[in-house]
Amino acid sequence: MHTSLPAGSAFPKIVVTDLEDNIIELGKISTTADWKMVVVYRGKHCPLCTKYLNLLETYKQRIEDNGVEIVAVSADSKAQLEGHLSDLQVSFPLYYGLTIEQMQVLGLYISNPRSEKETDHKFAEPGMFVINEKGQVQVLDISNGPLARPEIGTLAAGLEFIKAPENDYPIRGTFE
Known part of the structure; x- marks a missing residue:
C-alpha cells in the first residue's frame, strides 16, 4: 500500500x-544554503533520469x-553510481x-526491475x-514512472516566488 509524506x-x-563512503543525512541543509532540494532518481539504468539530472545541472x-x-x-x-558518472555532467552531490x-x-513508488539487464534491485x-x-x-512531487516529473524551469521560477519574503507563500496542500 502506498502512503505519501505529507x-x-x-x-x-x-x-x-x-562516493567517498561518507554517511550523509539526506535532509540536512548545508551552511551554504537555507533550503534543500532532494531529487530521487531511478538509477543508472534509466536514460530519462540521466537526461533529467543533466538538465537540472543547467x-x-x-x-x-x-x-x-x-x-x-x-x-x-556504489559501483552502479560510479558507472553512471560517465553519462552525468552534474556538479551537485x-x-x-x-x-x-x-x-x-x-512515500515513493517502488518498482521491480523488468529483467536483470535493467538492474539487479528494486x-x-x-x-x-x-x-x-x-x-x-x-x-514535493512523487511519480510512479519516469515520464512524469516537474519541469525544471517552472520549478526554479516557482521556488523564487515562494522564497520571496514579500509573497509570504505558505506550504500548500496541508488541509486535513
Missing part, C-alpha cells in the same frame, strides 16, 4: 552514502542563487544506497522534495 511535515532522518546556479542546494540519490550501489524502508518513509520511481529552513517539506 506536505509541511518534517523531512525524515535518512542517511545515505556518497538550472543549478539559478536554484543555488536562490539559496536552495541540490542533491540526488538512488537505490543504486550524488548519493547511493537508498533502501526500500527509506523509499517507503518518503528501485524508487522519481521523487523530489524541497525542504525549507525549518526542515519541513515545502514542495
Whole structure:
C-alpha cells in the first residue's frame, strides 16, 4: 500500500552514502544554503533520469542563487553510481544506497526491475522534495514512472516566488 509524506511535515532522518563512503543525512541543509532540494532518481539504468539530472545541472546556479542546494540519490550501489558518472555532467552531490524502508518513509513508488539487464534491485520511481529552513517539506512531487516529473524551469521560477519574503507563500496542500 502506498502512503505519501505529507506536505509541511518534517523531512525524515535518512542517511545515505556518497562516493567517498561518507554517511550523509539526506535532509540536512548545508551552511551554504537555507533550503534543500532532494531529487530521487531511478538509477543508472534509466536514460530519462540521466537526461533529467543533466538538465537540472543547467538550472543549478539559478536554484543555488536562490539559496536552495541540490542533491540526488538512488537505490543504486556504489559501483552502479560510479558507472553512471560517465553519462552525468552534474556538479551537485550524488548519493547511493537508498533502501526500500527509506523509499517507503518518503512515500515513493517502488518498482521491480523488468529483467536483470535493467538492474539487479528494486528501485524508487522519481521523487523530489524541497525542504525549507525549518526542515519541513515545502514542495514535493512523487511519480510512479519516469515520464512524469516537474519541469525544471517552472520549478526554479516557482521556488523564487515562494522564497520571496514579500509573497509570504505558505506550504500548500496541508488541509486535513
